[in-house]
Amino acid sequence: MDDGEFVRAMYDASYRRLVGQLVVATGSLAEAEDAVQEAFARALNHARTFRGTDNPEAWLRVVAMNVARSRWTRLKRWTGLMPRLAEETSYDDEATPDRIALLAALKQLPAAQREAIALHHLADLQVNEIAAQLGVPAGTVKARLSRGRAALAAALRPAADGPHTRTRAQEVHDG
Amino acid sequence: MADFDRTPLAELAREAERAVSPDFEQVVGRARSRRRRQRTATALVALAAVGAGAAVATALPHRTDTSPPVTHRSSPPPKHLSAEDRIRRALEDGSTRIVAAADPDHVLVVRRYCPRRAQRCWWGSEVSGAPASRRPAAQVGPVPVAAGTSGFWIEPPGRLLGLDGSVHVPPAGTQGDATPSRPTRDAVLGMVGDGGFSVYEPSRDRQWSVQLPGVTSPPIRALVLTDDGRIWMQQDDGTRALVSSSGDGGRSWTRHDLPRLASGRYGKVLWHAGTVGVPVYDDHGRLQEIRVLRESRWTDVPAGRFLGLRLAGGGPVAEPDIAGLSDGSLYVRDPADRLFQAAPDSWTSWSQVAETPAGLALVGSGDVLLGIGDDQHTVYRWARPEWQVVD
Numbered sequence: 001m002d003d004g005e006f007v008r009a010m011y012d013a014s015y016r017r018l019v020g021q022l023v024v025a026t027g028s029l030a031e032a033e034d035a036v037q038e039a040f041a042r043a044l045n046h047a048r049t050f051r052g053t054d055n056p057e058a059w060l061r062v063v064a065m066n067v068a069r070s071r072w073t074r075l076k077r078w079t080g081l082m083p084r085l086a087e088e089t090s091y092d093d094e095a096t097p098d099r100i101a102l103l104a105a106l107k108q109l110p111a112a113q114r115e116a117i118a119l120h121h122l123a124d125l126q127v128n129e130i131a132a133q134l135g136v137p138a139g140t141v142k143a144r145l146s147r148g149r150a151a152l153a154a155a156l157r158p159a160a161d162g163p164h165t166r167t168r169a170q171e172v173h174d175g
Numbered sequence: 176m177a178d179f180d181r182t183p184l185a186e187l188a189r190e191a192e193r194a195v196s197p198d199f200e201q202v203v204g205r206a207r208s209r210r211r212r213q214r215t216a217t218a219l220v221a222l223a224a225v226g227a228g229a230a231v232a233t234a235l236p237h238r239t240d241t242s243p244p245v246t247h248r249s250s251p252p253p254k255h256l257s258a259e260d261r262i263r264r265a266l267e268d269g270s271t272r273i274v275a276a277a278d279p280d281h282v283l284v285v286r287r288y289c290p291r292r293a294q295r296c297w298w299g300s301e302v303s304g305a306p307a308s309r310r311p312a313a314q315v316g317p318v319p320v321a322a323g324t325s326g327f328w329i330e331p332p333g334r335l336l337g338l339d340g341s342v343h344v345p346p347a348g349t350q351g352d353a354t355p356s357r358p359t360r361d362a363v364l365g366m367v368g369d370g371g372f373s374v375y376e377p378s379r380d381r382q383w384s385v386q387l388p389g390v391t392s393p394p395i396r397a398l399v400l401t402d403d404g405r406i407w408m409q410q411d412d413g414t415r416a417l418v419s420s421s422g423d424g425g426r427s428w429t430r431h432d433l434p435r436l437a438s439g440r441y442g443k444v445l446w447h448a449g450t451v452g453v454p455v456y457d458d459h460g461r462l463q464e465i466r467v468l469r470e471s472r473w474t475d476v477p478a479g480r481f482l483g484l485r486l487a488g489g490g491p492v493a494e495p496d497i498a499g500l501s502d503g504s505l506y507v508r509d510p511a512d513r514l515f516q517a518a519p520d521s522w523t524s525w526s527q528v529a530e531t532p533a534g535l536a537l538v539g540s541g542d543v544l545l546g547i548g549d550d551q552h553t554v555y556r557w558a559r560p561e562w563q564v565v566d
Binding site: 007008011012015016017019020021023024029032033037038040041042044045098099102103117118121122149153156 | 179181183184185187188189190191192194195197199201202203205206
């Protein structure tokens, strides 16, 4: 198997799983897919280096998250200046309310908290591993996890009692 | 920590895993495009930066990144950057996007500069084919970032220039583009990623007022302005397409949703031959059919007829780039960089008209077909029978 074939094999084995993790980290399927594709493109261009890494999937995850983070930083300059508009969502999506609500809840989290949650709960990384990957102290990772989970739980908690309750995130989404 | 239920997150991830259609060929194409860009040692770029007030010529440095990945950390920008340095920084940052529009005689290219960690973005504009003395007549913006719009107001004569879809990062295989434009003095359409789609109108003091709150979810895939004054908006999540139209500037919408696909995915909404169409691709990105809205019903253009394009080309048309013009003409660029044109009254009759520069992203802009090179900066204009660089 040459280096290119190795990247291809990694693609077949890891692409979907990485997209799933990046969806939680970014709150967007399109952004997740784009970031993971970009990571594989870079792997293909540096196939020999890529193949020599200890953990190729972790390499891809780091690259994809860096790509997504860069884009998020740029996007934040826009959306951060218009929070009111972002809240005034009025377009209904009746088909998948739970998923939309969860994505809406994720988008309310700071990107750093989303990343920590995705790495810990989907990529099954330990706190120390996340800290090493992100280049931050373990305590910071713990704080991000704690705050992120609390915010997520609050956003997805039913707003009222009864069988037809909606989550707070759904309420925000529905306006 | 133990009380946290990860089930919804895991389900979300699994749904995403099911929704995507892995296609390694897209990665190969993307990697090839990256290599081409890296081989471009220098690119001379003439820019007129709004705010800087003067044309700036700058050369892009050769970049080769072979280092292993490290966690990205933005460093604080140095103070007192010159305009030239800011532009170079923006280009290196990859945040420069292009919106192009045209009239029959001139091509106006608008570039957005968002330096890393800058407090605001600004706009630069260039007009090709116009004497320098006329260039100020095409003054652009600046568009206030606070409004979140990526539309442009040009004066005189007042013209809607289309929308920069690049803020919402599209899936691999597509490129950010500008939707077809239509002259108007009444409205400017804005579009951002999470901020969604909004309608803005310039007031007397040239400030911007929001006429429609943002539509944020699902993500907006495409916007098309048709010559009958309607706005067509498409949102989708891969296998489903939510299509809406508005005849009153976005104040009210009529839904024309397409059904969920058993396999494959929808492409971007198009306007051609007096009707709206949406391409359907299979799991490998090959064009299967176009669903056309006729008398409020979606009907399929027979795959076999449309695939005449594929058969004539000698190979599968994967991820074709499609652009429509305001006169209804429709162009397709295939991965082999061939340009096809559809007959004006048909979705099914195609002819190859030319080759295109490698990796060209087609942009239908009013009545002129433009293309953005895969360096994301060079703009081409289709001047039959060849492409011309807009400089």
